[in-house]
Amino acid sequence: MQKDYLTIALSKGTLLKPTLKLLQEAMLPVEGIEPDSRNMVFNYENAAIKYIMCRPTDVPTYVEQGAADLGIVGKDVIVEQGKDVFEMADLKFGYCRFVVAVPAEMKEISLKELNYKRVATKFPTVAENFFRSQGLQVEIIKLHGNVELAPIMGISDTIVDIVSTGRTLRENNLVELVKIMDSTTRLIANRVSYRTRYERIQPMIETMQKIVKGGS
Amino acid sequence: MSNREIPKGLRDLLPSEVKKMRSIENKAARLFQSYGYEEVITPTFEYLEVVENGAGGNIRQELFLFMDREGGILSLRPEITVSIARLAATHLQDACFPQRLYYQANVFRHVQPHLAQYREFWQLGIELLGASGVKADAEVITIAVQALQDIGLDNFKLSLNQIGIFNSLLDDSGINIEDRSLIRSLVERKDLVELSQVLEGMTIDDGLKETIAALPILHGGMEVLNRIPYVEKNPNAATAVNDLIQIYDVLKVSGVQDKIVLDMGVLRGLDYYTGIVFEGYSPDLGYGLLGGGRYDNLMGKFGFPCPATGFSLGMERLALVLKDQHSEVQHYLLGGSNFQAVVDKAQKLREEGNIVEMDVLGSSREDLEQIVLERENCVLIYLD
Numbered sequence: 001m002q003k004d005y006l007t008i009a010l011s012k013g014t015l016l017k018p019t020l021k022l023l024q025e026a027m028l029p030v031e032g033i034e035p036d037s038r039n040m041v042f043n044y045e046n047a048a049i050k051y052i053m054c055r056p057t058d059v060p061t062y063v064e065q066g067a068a069d070l071g072i073v074g075k076d077v078i079v080e081q082g083k084d085v086f087e088m089a090d091l092k093f094g095y096c097r098f099v100v101a102v103p104a105e106m107k108e109i110s111l112k113e114l115n116y117k118r119v120a121t122k123f124p125t126v127a128e129n130f131f132r133s134q135g136l137q138v139e140i141i142k143l144h145g146n147v148e149l150a151p152i153m154g155i156s157d158t159i160v161d162i163v164s165t166g167r168t169l170r171e172n173n174l175v176e177l178v179k180i181m182d183s184t185t186r187l188i189a190n191r192v193s194y195r196t197r198y199e200r201i202q203p204m205i206e207t208m209q210k211i212v213k214g215g216s
Numbered sequence: 217m218s219n220r221e222i223p224k225g226l227r228d229l230l231p232s233e234v235k236k237m238r239s240i241e242n243k244a245a246r247l248f249q250s251y252g253y254e255e256v257i258t259p260t261f262e263y264l265e266v267v268e269n270g271a272g273g274n275i276r277q278e279l280f281l282f283m284d285r286e287g288g289i290l291s292l293r294p295e296i297t298v299s300i301a302r303l304a305a306t307h308l309q310d311a312c313f314p315q316r317l318y319y320q321a322n323v324f325r326h327v328q329p330h331l332a333q334y335r336e337f338w339q340l341g342i343e344l345l346g347a348s349g350v351k352a353d354a355e356v357i358t359i360a361v362q363a364l365q366d367i368g369l370d371n372f373k374l375s376l377n378q379i380g381i382f383n384s385l386l387d388d389s390g391i392n393i394e395d396r397s398l399i400r401s402l403v404e405r406k407d408l409v410e411l412s413q414v415l416e417g418m419t420i421d422d423g424l425k426e427t428i429a430a431l432p433i434l435h436g437g438m439e440v441l442n443r444i445p446y447v448e449k450n451p452n453a454a455t456a457v458n459d460l461i462q463i464y465d466v467l468k469v470s471g472v473q474d475k476i477v478l479d480m481g482v483l484r485g486l487d488y489y490t491g492i493v494f495e496g497y498s499p500d501l502g503y504g505l506l507g508g509g510r511y512d513n514l515m516g517k518f519g520f521p522c523p524a525t526g527f528s529l530g531m532e533r534l535a536l537v538l539k540d541q542h543s544e545v546q547h548y549l550l551g552g553s554n555f556q557a558v559v560d561k562a563q564k565l566r567e568e569g570n571i572v573e574m575d576v577l578g579s580s581r582e583d584l585e586q587i588v589l590e591r592e593n594c595v596l597i598y599l600d
Contacts, residue, residue: 064330064502065330065331065502066501066502066503067502075409084405086405086406086407086408086432087405087406087407087408087409087410088406088408088409089408089409090409186409189406190502191406191502191503191504192497192498192499192501192502192503192504193499193502194406195373195375195435195477195479195497196373196497196498196499197499198435198436198477202433202435205433
């Protein structure tokens with residue numbers, strides 16, 4: 001952990017643009033960060049701020065281990081990984097939701113009938129916890145992407161995935177059966193950093209909360 | 217080669233690591249003893265009933281469980297406080313109180329291993345049994361601070377809270393047990409987003425809602441206590457707040473108040489805490505170093521109601537934040553052609569308190585010079 005710099009882990013990809021906008025509004029430095037840059041570390045000496053650019057799924061890990069004090073990442077990633085981090089603020093952007101989706105011809109099926117069926121997903125923890133909480137047992141098939149393909153190719157009966165507009169589902173002839181939960185981008189903090197660097201972190205959190213409230 | 221593997225989450229400790237751990241242990245033990253604490257050793261495994269009776273049922277998924285041939289379910293100890301409570305209830309009911317006990321022991325938890333978290337790890341700690349009141353809490357906290365200082369750590373803070381504030385606020389709200397434990401885990405995990413959503417959906421007093429929502433971010437000096445106005449309406453919470461004010465005064469007397477901050481979000485994971493609780497942190501490590509607090513109801517669960525307080529610190533985590541410390545003892549490598557002279561010289565140097573390794577291979581001076589070059593802090597003596 002850096003002594004002087006406050007390190008913030010940022011999610012590369014679609015979240016980066018709204019993240020940078022928020023940082024800028026919170027009077028934090030963002031000059032020179034380009035979404036397609038190959039740079040992974042950005043130092044701002046005057047502000048004593050350091051950003052590290054991570055895959056979204058790696059952000060909770062950097063924060064949990066204390067390599068970053070703060071992180072900005074989607075709730076979908078946090079809930080799947082179950083890492084031990086503080087969740088300080090809902091930043092409201094990057095909305096999506098976890099759903100159970102089935103092929104259109106099964107759209108009349110009830111959730112109970114999915115018992116013992118095969119579920120393809122990138123989010124095995126979320127999927128398993130959801131079905132278990134419903135008293136159902138399913139076979140989870142972990143995939144790394146293009147989950148919509150699984151029912152088409154017959155390796156699963158249904159999928160659990162995140163959707164924002166639902167377009168990808170429609171294009172692949174799938175329909176949403178149940179919503180599991182909503183997800184938006186969150187500001188997370190390392191357990192110890194939050195306590196040992198409270199004077200810097202807490203005002204930053206409050207500033208971001210104010211911006212989010214004012215904007216929505 | 218599979219016959220060399222060790223189980224996940226365990227590790228071998230090599231000489232340099234053991235040296236560091238023993239040095240930590242010795243310094244801490246010396247401090248504990250100087251306050252009148254005496255060491256006890258409890259069994260490495262206990263009946264599952266004992267562990268669950270003490271630590272609560274939700275710890276089970278972290279336990280290493282197995283069966284003995286009589287059909288009993290056994291658990292490797294996940295921590296030591298419960299075992300000491302059982303020990304005291306078994307052996308110390310007629311002893312003179314307060315009793316001051318300390319331990320250094322390995323404990324076992326079935327967790328996902330990562331930096332600073334192994335499945336077998338070492339704890340050092342003290343328990344002060346049979347003493348209620350803030351002076352007892354302050355003694356334990358003072359020892360915690362001094363232990364970290366003696367071990368060689370400067371940059372750390374202890375976060376202090378009184379769990380009664382949170383509990384009596386929830387008593388007031390009249391919410392059911394499930395929601396209580398949900399709110400508790402959200403405050404503890406500082407999941408502020410979910411906490412505000414859950415509170416929003418509840419039909420409880422707005423002032424109470426605001427106070428509960430604020431608890432996780434209340435952190436700082438004694439002025440923090442002015443920011444929980446709702447507490448005045450609740451006599452039990454007010455008593456708990458008063459506890460904190462008093463303990464702060466006692467800690468000032470011991471001169472450790474600089475290391476203390478109030479943090480209303482510290483609730484500790486284990487169910488048995490009842491009063492003052494605290495955790496220690498260093499900015500050099502993303503995980504806590506020590507934790508403890510008052511547990512007045514635990515010993516009653518073993519049939520011996522008795523107030524108690526204590527703390528334990530994690531040795532591996534301390535070792536991670538400690539700089540390497542060189543020992544002052546001189547280390548010699550001794551060789552030569554006249555074996556009698558070598559043995560005599562070695563004996564003499566050892567009696568003077570030095571560490572002496574003798575060459576047992578009949579090596580030449582050149583070979584030994586090569587060996588000394590590759591080692592730190594070692595001097596060659598070659599007797600011709």
